[in-house]
Structure formats: structure tokens, C-alpha cells
Amino acid sequence: MWRWSVCPVAVSRGHMPFCSTQQEPHQANPSHTSQVTHSPGNQLTLCSLLEMGFSETQAKEMHEGAMKSRGKHVPSVLTALLLLGLNPSSILKIMQKCPEVYSLKVVRNLSTGSLQRMISRYPEVMLLSVKRVNMVSRLLREKCLFTIHQVTDILRDSSEVLEEDLAKLEYKFQYAYFLMDVRQPEMVKAKLFRLSLSELRCRRCFLERRGLYQTPDKKGQTLKEFHVFCKLMAREQEAEGREDEYSSDEELGEDKDDDDDDGLHRKKRHWNTGYKKDRK
Structure with a gap:
């Protein structure tokens, strides 16, 4: 769970966030003093x-943003x-991207973890409540x-x-x-949740039409398994073809043997008949 807490910031005198106006009071510009006041x-x-x-x-731009x-x-x-x-420079970009950060009412503990990259990329996270963050994290852990x-x-x-709707987030998953x-x-690894659902569908259709991706069917068969299945079928068909050729050769050999036997029987019958006629 995420927990925001107040972060007391200790500032040394050499890095005071306010500019002292009591050093030379006799040289202070009255118009500038009234403007700041x-x-x-x-x-x-x-x-x-x-x-x-x-x-x-940068200071002028930051000061104008704070005043607005x-x-x-x-x-x-x-x-x-x-x-x-x-x-x-990064802080100025954050303020330009999300001016609401100027209006934060409390200083939150941002000095832990890898929040630097997170805030630089998505400064709106500083405006979210703890309850919202916990709801999203609970959805990702329990339902996804x-x-x-x-x-x-x-x-x-x-x-x-x-900031995404919880039902849409679950449907995307x-x-x-x-x-x-x-x-x-x-x-x-692919940072899939950066994409919207429509963009995710568009990319999937593009990859399918290019032949680089195939959606698995209900049985869970993938394109790789289909290629293996085709190879096995080709081997079986090749083996069946060889068996058919071998069986056909055997049948031809048996037919030739039968023809030879029939010819011998006929010759013997003819010889026997002629021998009897000669003796008579």
C-alpha cells in the first residue's frame, strides 16, 4: 500500500528558500516590497x-506560475x-506539464524509491489521493x-x-x-498499460495482417504448434506413400508369378495331349 506522509524539510541557512529583506532596509524598493507583500x-x-x-x-517563469x-x-x-x-530544468518541465502542483496543500514524502522518474514523467500522481492509489494497486494484485x-x-x-477507470483497466488486462x-x-516488460484499449487492438490487428502474430484459438494452439503439426502430417503422408508403393510392388510381383504358373500349366496340358495323339 502507498502512504503519503508529511515530510519535514530541514533547510540550512545557506540554502534558505526565502530571500531576506532585512539586510538593507533603507535600500529596499517600496513598490517591490508592496508587490511581494x-x-x-x-x-x-x-x-x-x-x-x-x-x-x-526559469525563476521568472516559476514565479509567474506560482502567482497565477x-x-x-x-x-x-x-x-x-x-x-x-x-x-x-526537470522541475520547470513538471510545473509546465502539471500546473496543479503549485497548489499542493501539504508536502508529501517523495524522497523514497524510484519516484523521481515517475514524477518527471507523470506529475499528476502528486495530486492523487492515497485511497485512489490503494484501489488501483488492490485491483492489480487481487483481480489481475x-x-x-x-x-x-x-x-x-x-x-x-x-487515473483510469477500474472496470476498463480490468477489461484491458x-x-x-x-x-x-x-x-x-x-x-x-512491454509496458502494456501505457496503451489504450483501442491502440492495443489496432496493434494486434496490424501484426495479424502482417503474419507476425496469430491469436491462439480456444484450444490454446499457437502458430509454433501448428507448424510442428504440419511437419508431423507431412511425415505421416510420406510414410503412407512409401507403404503404398511397397504394397503395389508386391502385388505386381504376385501377378507375374501367377501368370508364369498359368503359362506352365497350359504348356504341360498341350504337351500331354500331343504325346497321346502320337502314340495312337
């Missing part, structure tokens, strides 16, 4: 973004992503009979299943398992 994203400043490692262009989303915990979210090992390790790989590499004869390890 009244802005929706007042917990995030350009200076703090620069200290996190963002470039000026009115997120109150943006620094904590960014710090958690940095602790996860993501670089500023995946192991815990296989479920982890599916959720990491094919995170789209977390049944389609691949029963109609295509694909087993659980092969599904995980």
Missing part, C-alpha cells in the same frame, strides 16, 4: 528561486522536489494477479493506470491475457 505567491521570491539553482529566465496558481506552499514543494534529486514487485513497476512506468495470451511478466 500583496501578491498571491508572497512566500516565493525571485531571489529564493535563484538560490535554489534556477536561472533568471495562488499556491501557499510552493517553496516546500520545490524543496521536496530538489531533495528528490530533480534538477531545476500481479505480484507486489510487478505492481510497483506498473505504477512507476505506467502511472496512467492511476482480460483482453491481453485471454485473447492475446500475454502473461503478467510480459505485460510489465
